[in-house]
Amino acid sequence: MSNVVLANVGIAYDSDVVVSGLDLSISSGEWLALIGPNGAGKTTILRAIARLVAYEGDIRIGDQAVAAMSGRELARRVAMVMQEPHMPDGMSVSQYVLLGRSPHLTYFGKEGRRDHRIVADILERLSLDALAARPLDHLSGGERQRAAIARALAQQAPILLVDEPTSSLDVGRQQEVLELIDALRAEQGLTVIAAMHELTLAGQYADRLALLVGGKLVALGGPAEVLTEPAIASHYHAHVQVLSLNGSGRAVVPVRSHPPKVAP
Amino acid sequence: MLILGRRLARTAPRPAALLQGLPYLPWVWAGAGFVALLGTAVLGVLVGPVHIGLGTVVQALVAPIPWFHAAAVDPGQASILWSLRIPRVVLGAIVGGMLAIAGAAYQGVFRNPLADPYLLGAAAGANLGATLAIAFAPGSTLIGVNVVPLAGFAGAGLAVAGAYALGQTVTGLRNTTGLILAGVAIAAFFNAVQTYIQQAQTSNIRQVYSWILGRLVTAGWDGVLLVLPYVVLSVAVIVLHRRLLDALSVGDDEVTSLGISARRVRLIVVVAATLGTAAVVAIAGTIAFVGIIIPHTVRLLVGRSYRVVIPLSVLFGAAFLMLADTAARTVAAPAELPIGVITAFVGAPFFIVVMRSTRAAAL
Numbered sequence: 001m002s003n004v005v006l007a008n009v010g011i012a013y014d015s016d017v018v019v020s021g022l023d024l025s026i027s028s029g030e031w032l033a034l035i036g037p038n039g040a041g042k043t044t045i046l047r048a049i050a051r052l053v054a055y056e057g058d059i060r061i062g063d064q065a066v067a068a069m070s071g072r073e074l075a076r077r078v079a080m081v082m083q084e085p086h087m088p089d090g091m092s093v094s095q096y097v098l099l100g101r102s103p104h105l106t107y108f109g110k111e112g113r114r115d116h117r118i119v120a121d122i123l124e125r126l127s128l129d130a131l132a133a134r135p136l137d138h139l140s141g142g143e144r145q146r147a148a149i150a151r152a153l154a155q156q157a158p159i160l161l162v163d164e165p166t167s168s169l170d171v172g173r174q175q176e177v178l179e180l181i182d183a184l185r186a187e188q189g190l191t192v193i194a195a196m197h198e199l200t201l202a203g204q205y206a207d208r209l210a211l212l213v214g215g216k217l218v219a220l221g222g223p224a225e226v227l228t229e230p231a232i233a234s235h236y237h238a239h240v241q242v243l244s245l246n247g248s249g250r251a252v253v254p255v256r257s258h259p260p261k262v263a264p
Numbered sequence: 265m266l267i268l269g270r271r272l273a274r275t276a277p278r279p280a281a282l283l284q285g286l287p288y289l290p291w292v293w294a295g296a297g298f299v300a301l302l303g304t305a306v307l308g309v310l311v312g313p314v315h316i317g318l319g320t321v322v323q324a325l326v327a328p329i330p331w332f333h334a335a336a337v338d339p340g341q342a343s344i345l346w347s348l349r350i351p352r353v354v355l356g357a358i359v360g361g362m363l364a365i366a367g368a369a370y371q372g373v374f375r376n377p378l379a380d381p382y383l384l385g386a387a388a389g390a391n392l393g394a395t396l397a398i399a400f401a402p403g404s405t406l407i408g409v410n411v412v413p414l415a416g417f418a419g420a421g422l423a424v425a426g427a428y429a430l431g432q433t434v435t436g437l438r439n440t441t442g443l444i445l446a447g448v449a450i451a452a453f454f455n456a457v458q459t460y461i462q463q464a465q466t467s468n469i470r471q472v473y474s475w476i477l478g479r480l481v482t483a484g485w486d487g488v489l490l491v492l493p494y495v496v497l498s499v500a501v502i503v504l505h506r507r508l509l510d511a512l513s514v515g516d517d518e519v520t521s522l523g524i525s526a527r528r529v530r531l532i533v534v535v536a537a538t539l540g541t542a543a544v545v546a547i548a549g550t551i552a553f554v555g556i557i558i559p560h561t562v563r564l565l566v567g568r569s570y571r572v573v574i575p576l577s578v579l580f581g582a583a584f585l586m587l588a589d590t591a592a593r594t595v596a597a598p599a600e601l602p603i604g605v606i607t608a609f610v611g612a613p614f615f616i617v618v619m620r621s622t623r624a625a626a627l
Contacts, residue, residue, distance in 0.1 A: 047517075050521050051520075052517050052520060052521065070523075071520065071523045071524065071525055072523035073523075074523065075521060075522055075523030076523070078521075079521070080521045082517070082518060082521075085514070085518065086514050086515040086518060087514075088513040088514060088568075089568075090567070090568040091510075091513065091568070091569075092284075092285030092286070092287075093285060094283045094284060094285040094286055095285060095286055095287060095510070095569065096514075098283070098286070099510075099511055099514065099522060100522065102511060102522040102523055102524055103522060103523035105507075107508075108504045108505075109507075110507060111507075113282065116281075116282040116283045116286075117282060119283055120282050120283050123283075132283060132284040132285045133284040133285025134285070155522070
């Protein structure tokens with residue numbers, strides 16, 4: 001049971017309302033992309049599901065309220081990849097990924113052979129095995145992103161929250177990371193909820209898109225329903241053309257409303 | 265051996281290990297720690313105004329063992345050893361080990377390399393408590409125990425509890441900065457009161473100064489027995505938190521998403537470290553620098569995981585303070601220098617040498 005249901009969720013930082021009246025239901029095994037302009041509340045919603053911010057309303061995983069779970073229980077159900085994960089200098093990749101086993105250990109517990117085996121398998125699956133002993137501060141951007149995903153996978157949680165998985169990666173690395181998440185979703189039946197700012201990529205990988213503006217849900221549905229020129233123009237204040245790609249989704253291409261003069 | 269040890273610690277893969285790159289305690293360094301501990305202890309017992317040879321020390325040590333028949337030791341020398349030098353050396357080891365592990369623990373929970381055991385006001389509180397006792401209740405005892413260490417212990421505990429309560433009301437402990445600032449405020453206030461009392465009571469000023477700068481003057485085993493239960497409890501709790509201290513290094517949010525309550529870990533470790541610190545400060549005064557220099561030296565030489573830093577800090581902290589105390593009572597003999605002066609005077613240059621030779625890459 002790894003479907004996630006948000007019912008009338010409201011989130012405020014002090015007196016600033018960031019998200020209000022949000023109803024959203026994500027089925028087990030689905031990839032839902034949260035899209036929307038900066039400040040729409042995408043990250044905040046992910047943080048609420050991981051119970052890193054206080055919220056009003058109800059968030060449920062399966063038939064259990066997130067608010068009623070213990071920290072360890074929640075971490076066994078939900079793993080989160082932060083947008084800018086903090087990677088302590090000098091810590092090795094294997095030590096970092098092994099931290100993902102924490103929800104399966106008791107307070108004073110120590111990782112055992114089984115935990116080491118799980119982490120070794122994940123490192124191999126993510127092609128990080130050769131980097132296992134390397135300090136995190138010696139990794140490239142793409143390798144760091146993979147290490148962060150590996151730590152989340154080590155939690156063996158059925159729900160993966162990913163905050164801007166492609167920010168600061170080049171186009172090749174972006175595809176690599178998203179293909180990896182999609183492959184893992186297929187292999188392990190993960191439910192993926194990702195905050196994404198790249199609309200084209202969101203449309204290509206997610207089953208459904210939830211468009212948020214100012215903390216409210218304004219559109220929800222498949223890429224063809226949500227990624228429309230009028231919707232993007234009105235909510236992002238952007239001039240775009242949405243191109244239908246043969247069989248591989250839709251491309252959202254920015255266009256200049258006053259194109260520069262081209263020299264003859 | 266230094267270079268060999270570093271090589272081993274940084275690059276040697278564990279044979280047949282499932283995962284490469286996990287931190288483990290290198291045997292070379294653990295061995296070096298025990299050798300340092302033993303060496304400085306022997307030196308501390310041998311050095312003193314009355315010459316006592318190594319043979320006599322060994323005889324005195326084995327004499328209490330019932331089935332061991334050693335030559336009789338001169339009772340005067342035996343008395344010097346058993347009631348002066350050995351308890352003092354043991355106390356030095358306990359104080360040094362405790363301050364070093366408490367420093368490492370504070371650096372871990374606050375994720376701050378400048379944290380030391382006095383960060384939340386333990387030293388200021390202990391100084392104020394001791395100054396009050398020296399000024400207003402000189403020579404008093406409570407249930408047979410001198411009131412000065414008791415007042416120091418209470419002062420240290422009160423200051424840290426105050427800082428914690430203040431930090432909680434101001435920031436709800438959402439981050440460590442609020443707690444650190446609360447500690448700074450409490451320490452400043454306690455220091456002001458302490459200085460005022462000290463200036464008003466100039467007749468006791470020497471005694472107050474000597475207390476603040478730290479000393480290991482002890483007669484018999486009372487001091488050792490007084491601090492031992494707190495130190496054992498404190499060290500045990502901190503050692504059990506090695507894995508969690510490593511986990512805290514990814515930050516509060518991420519550690520929470522791993523199902524670990526950063527606040528709970530921080531509270532338990534701070535309480536444990538403060539209990540031990542307050543106990544040793546009450547007996548030995550506020551000895552500076554050990555809590556910073558020892559954990560950082562271990563980090564620079566062996567690695568940053570608390571699984572390594574915590575146990576090695578205890579060994580090297582104990583050895584360092586025994587050595588510093590031996591120096592404190594010999595360099596200006598028959599006078600004794602405050603041990604805090606030695607720890608800073610010797611410790612600072614040593615630390616700079618270590619920093620330069622490792623290029624501080626691990627800081």
